[in-house]
């Protein structure tokens with residue numbers, strides 16, 4: 201084990217491991233998810249367009265549900281979305297994937313009423329989380345917003361996490 205190169209990679213680059221369990225007593229399988237320092241694992245680059253099972257499980261651990269601000273759709277009612285669209289060169293890397301429900305997935309486009317998504321960069325107060333940028337007609341600043349519904353700790357740390365938004 202000491203000379204196992206994969207273990208060395210985990211020790212060198214791994215973040216915090218976490219376990220997941222289902223909500224139903226019959227599906228209490230435990231999963232091990234090894235993440236990077238931003239709790240985001242697994243990179244597939246351009247080798248594959250669709251997210252694999254491990255990436256979907258990792259998103260369950262981090263996103264919990266649709267990432268659109270205020271949306272309450274659970275993970276079971278979402279699709280995996282490329283934060284940078286696949287057609288625009290997006291990659292199937294965990295830090296550029298997110299959950300979006302059907303309704304909000306359809307709202308991501310380049311038209312005048314379209315929303316855009318990005319990943320909050322290091323140093324941002326929600327680093328690694330998906331930022332949703334409203335259409336310029338609704339908010340000329342297009343400032344990115346996150347979904348606090350599945351992250352109630354956001355509101356405990358900062359009672360006004362999104363100044364300027366309603």
Ligand SMILES: [Zn+2]
Nearest residue numbers: 266271301304
């Ligand atoms: Zn949604």
